Amino acid sequence: MIDPKAIAQPLVDGMPEEIKVTHPFREMIAMFLRNRLAVFGLILLLAIMAFTFIGPYFYPTDPFEMVWAPFTRPGQDDYIFGTDYLGRDILSAMMAGGRVSMAIGLAAAVISVVIGVTVGAFAGYYGGWVEEALMRFTEFFQVLPTLLFSMVIVALFGASLLTVTLAIGVVSWTAVARVTRSEFLRIREMEYVAAARSGSARDAYLIFRVILPNALPPIIVQANLMVGSAILFEAALSFLGLSDPNVMSWGQVIGSNRPYILDAGFAVAIPGFAIFLTVLAISLIGDGLNDALNPKLRQR
Amino acid sequence: MSMTDPLLSVEDIVVDFQTRAGKARVLDHVSLEVESGEILGIVGESGCGKSMTALSIMGLVPDPPGRVTSGSIRLDGVELVGMDHERLRRIRGKDIGMIFQEPMSSLNPVFTVGEQIAESVRLHENASPRAAMDRAIAMLRAVEIPEAELRARAYPHQLSGGMRQRVMIAIALACRPRVLIADEPTTALDTTVQAQIFDLLQDLQSDMGTAIILITHDMGAIAELADTVAVMYAGRVVEKGTVETVLSSPQHPYTQGLITCVPHLEPDPPAERSELMEIPGVVPALTDLGRGCAFAPRCRATIDRCGVEKPALLPSEDAHLTACWVAQGGAQR
Amino acid sequence: MTVEKRGNTLVVEDLKVHFGGGKSLLSGSRPTVHAVDGVSFSVPAGKTFGIVGESGSGKTTTALAIMRLVNITDGRITLGDTPISALEGEDLRAARRQFQIVFQDPYSSLDPRKRAGEIVREPLDLMQIGTHDERDAAVRDLFQQVGLRPEQRALFPHQFSGGQRQRLGLARALSTRPDLIVCDEPVSALDVAIQAQILNLMARLQRELGLTYLFISHDLGVVQHICDEIAVMYLGQIVEQADRRTLFTNPRHPYTKALLAAVPMVHGNQRDRRNRVRLKGDPPSPVNLPKGCRFASRCPLAQAHCHEQSPPLTTREASHKVACFLQ
Numbered sequence: 001m002i003d004p005k006a007i008a009q010p011l012v013d014g015m016p017e018e019i020k021v022t023h024p025f026r027e028m029i030a031m032f033l034r035n036r037l038a039v040f041g042l043i044l045l046l047a048i049m050a051f052t053f054i055g056p057y058f059y060p061t062d063p064f065e066m067v068w069a070p071f072t073r074p075g076q077d078d079y080i081f082g083t084d085y086l087g088r089d090i091l092s093a094m095m096a097g098g099r100v101s102m103a104i105g106l107a108a109a110v111i112s113v114v115i116g117v118t119v120g121a122f123a124g125y126y127g128g129w130v131e132e133a134l135m136r137f138t139e140f141f142q143v144l145p146t147l148l149f150s151m152v153i154v155a156l157f158g159a160s161l162l163t164v165t166l167a168i169g170v171v172s173w174t175a176v177a178r179v180t181r182s183e184f185l186r187i188r189e190m191e192y193v194a195a196a197r198s199g200s201a202r203d204a205y206l207i208f209r210v211i212l213p214n215a216l217p218p219i220i221v222q223a224n225l226m227v228g229s230a231i232l233f234e235a236a237l238s239f240l241g242l243s244d245p246n247v248m249s250w251g252q253v254i255g256s257n258r259p260y261i262l263d264a265g266f267a268v269a270i271p272g273f274a275i276f277l278t279v280l281a282i283s284l285i286g287d288g289l290n291d292a293l294n295p296k297l298r299q300r
Numbered sequence: 301m302s303m304t305d306p307l308l309s310v311e312d313i314v315v316d317f318q319t320r321a322g323k324a325r326v327l328d329h330v331s332l333e334v335e336s337g338e339i340l341g342i343v344g345e346s347g348c349g350k351s352m353t354a355l356s357i358m359g360l361v362p363d364p365p366g367r368v369t370s371g372s373i374r375l376d377g378v379e380l381v382g383m384d385h386e387r388l389r390r391i392r393g394k395d396i397g398m399i400f401q402e403p404m405s406s407l408n409p410v411f412t413v414g415e416q417i418a419e420s421v422r423l424h425e426n427a428s429p430r431a432a433m434d435r436a437i438a439m440l441r442a443v444e445i446p447e448a449e450l451r452a453r454a455y456p457h458q459l460s461g462g463m464r465q466r467v468m469i470a471i472a473l474a475c476r477p478r479v480l481i482a483d484e485p486t487t488a489l490d491t492t493v494q495a496q497i498f499d500l501l502q503d504l505q506s507d508m509g510t511a512i513i514l515i516t517h518d519m520g521a522i523a524e525l526a527d528t529v530a531v532m533y534a535g536r537v538v539e540k541g542t543v544e545t546v547l548s549s550p551q552h553p554y555t556q557g558l559i560t561c562v563p564h565l566e567p568d569p570p571a572e573r574s575e576l577m578e579i580p581g582v583v584p585a586l587t588d589l590g591r592g593c594a595f596a597p598r599c600r601a602t603i604d605r606c607g608v609e610k611p612a613l614l615p616s617e618d619a620h621l622t623a624c625w626v627a628q629g630g631a632q633r
Numbered sequence: 634m635t636v637e638k639r640g641n642t643l644v645v646e647d648l649k650v651h652f653g654g655g656k657s658l659l660s661g662s663r664p665t666v667h668a669v670d671g672v673s674f675s676v677p678a679g680k681t682f683g684i685v686g687e688s689g690s691g692k693t694t695t696a697l698a699i700m701r702l703v704n705i706t707d708g709r710i711t712l713g714d715t716p717i718s719a720l721e722g723e724d725l726r727a728a729r730r731q732f733q734i735v736f737q738d739p740y741s742s743l744d745p746r747k748r749a750g751e752i753v754r755e756p757l758d759l760m761q762i763g764t765h766d767e768r769d770a771a772v773r774d775l776f777q778q779v780g781l782r783p784e785q786r787a788l789f790p791h792q793f794s795g796g797q798r799q800r801l802g803l804a805r806a807l808s809t810r811p812d813l814i815v816c817d818e819p820v821s822a823l824d825v826a827i828q829a830q831i832l833n834l835m836a837r838l839q840r841e842l843g844l845t846y847l848f849i850s851h852d853l854g855v856v857q858h859i860c861d862e863i864a865v866m867y868l869g870q871i872v873e874q875a876d877r878r879t880l881f882t883n884p885r886h887p888y889t890k891a892l893l894a895a896v897p898m899v900h901g902n903q904r905d906r907r908n909r910v911r912l913k914g915d916p917p918s919p920v921n922l923p924k925g926c927r928f929a930s931r932c933p934l935a936q937a938h939c940h941e942q943s944p945p946l947t948t949r950e951a952s953h954k955v956a957c958f959l960q
Contacts, residue, residue, distance in 0.1 A: 191742035192743055192744040195734065195736060195805065196744070196759075198734050199729070200730070200756065200759050201755075201759050202759075205759065214744070295791070345824040490688055490851065490915075491851060492891060493687075494897075495896075495897075495911055496913075499911060517825050518897065520898055521897045523898060523900070547900070559899060561825060562825050562828065563828075563852075563857065563858030564900070565893065566857065569877060569878060569881050571878055573861075576829040576832055576833055577829060578833060582794050582796065
């Protein structure tokens, strides 16, 4: 029989002797690069951006100029993407329009995330009457017919890029607010939040440094969806003639050619496909970012 | 152990899991047996294979990634390993019942508890809905739930934790199984409620003659309830015998540690606070077990042989079995 | 290491924490939960005071109230000269340095997105204790003090085992060099073999640093092992309080007796256990409290007047207090 006293001995902690310490940012990049789909998304987005930003230097045709016969098929008579119902070059419209569409998509997503996260975070963190008031406010925006409401904004303030972007942002933040609030409600009950509070954390620290980082994954997913829907939203406004008519966008191309979709489907399909690719690229990147930001997945 | 076939016998069962870190032997030649009317306790830390033993008996080892590589599990002489799913499903619930640690997550929140017990009866027996509900109410009475007719119409969230565990026991016992597996049945419950559940299990067992396999980390619960005990470590049984012999003269250093490291309630505590015995370190990862005894890195009484060869489960001084080179008399042989 | 003697006694007087109640604009009036209902005790510096009880007894709420993590309905809490219950805002933030907490769940009590070093360092950063380099050195020391290696600062919580995570929780609580550490079931989520490691560590830290512990647990074995004085709580009130030897050798309240009888013992006779007094039913909910003694509905000895009047907590012998008419 063994003396039980012999069992009491100092600690062996069962962890590998060697602990690799890498810089957190480098580690994040490495994690991102390990995700092949995310890298594919990044390359895709870079390619689209190169096409829209660098393209015009090699192909300086004015997208508003009528250059050839209307509805020239793609590839015919040297027009790679063909021409639209006014005989304007679709290739140059795609280049010019891409910049605008992506800018509107990203800016509107940023606006809706900022508003949505702020409203949702305060509602979820403080609870009580603050939550009640903020959520009623959110519901008010949610039940408004979004298209109608943004039409009102644009009609009131004029159809410029800025107002269109703001209008899209203002009507689409409610989903972000709801997701943020529900995550905050869940996470604020976690003991590590109480622990930080005992460590004398102020409210702002708890909201932005403790709870928000842990609430990010579903918010990132929501923001991704937002970019795509903002691009589509702008297309809808363009179609109704409510976007800035002096600025070319993918939505503009779709909107203006939609009446002729049966005769010249390509004029709608090409910008549609471009929007699809952009949204795909952004959501793949968002997915990868989400994983890279999550230490549990990072350290495997 | 008796010469005739025991009611349930697990023989040399081996379960492997394919993980990212490589193959893990989750159960390594585990042998157990339990007779009708007997309570077998399985004790160990988490990750020692207690619950996996239960799952392999139930035929519920998740496959993939898990796989019963070899061994035999016989209920009344009928081989369960490799049995087709349909027959196994009928045996589960009918002949082998199981209760879990967290009763709330094992009960369906949208059905009344009466319906859930009746459902389990109807699944395994050709009972009419009426007869099944009568049986359900009888079972609720058997598990000492007051106002059984009324409670049968309650939903799980309307019951306390102790009540829910009683309902789980009622479901598990509704078809009068011959074996009941209780996996940490009282861990989520308060002390006084735990005592009630223990009493109930003992009463039901002596009334119905059910064999019970009690899985727990609490040596106290083993002492309270079990007739025989198997101590598990890293997927192996390291000590096995009657509760009296194992608890009064534990041979394996892990068993000794499990008994001494827990601050047990003393009726007459010493005035001075004392240091507890510790088992240093943690349970090893099953993917990188060496050739030797898995407990050796945490053991303070090792000899050379411990590092190179796994000890077999052999009878030691008194009648019980131990897998420890030192306890078996060192390096001779 | 030298023993620091600190003279800060924790005094809790008539603490009440009620939840709910009042009216909300939309959901109407809510029932009041009397989670803690008039609890008084004091813990001398350097000692361990245990609170045991089952779920719904209010033991954890008492701990959270002392940490000022839930709102106090009534009562006073002082630690030495610091009136914990009266402080608000920045004063409360500054005072938090003196009292820290270790939580039950080593998985949810550490921020999964922060590194172990940042977690332990966080209170120092928030309270701006010491210079940047001093904080680094302090964190290094703390890791060693709780039996972790300083290199492990760079790891994330999920890379630690349960016991190691609880060591991290202890290191974080120690970082501000507090007088009082509130331990809310610090070992009940750990594996049995790991519990001993953490309990021994806590005892050692107390000896070395002169810490005062308020130790909340449902496990009588653990409480008996680590506490100097113990209060038994039932439905928001203390029903019995005594030093550890007295409480376990001479329990007087029927609830304490039943609680002791319910604990499974490793050494002893199985047949004896079958003849013990068992409590029937579950504790009543703290929403609809009975009029008289709160334990009367489950008490094997209850008399008619127990259901009418509530027994006060009175001192019977030196330091032994019981709230029962029959004892």
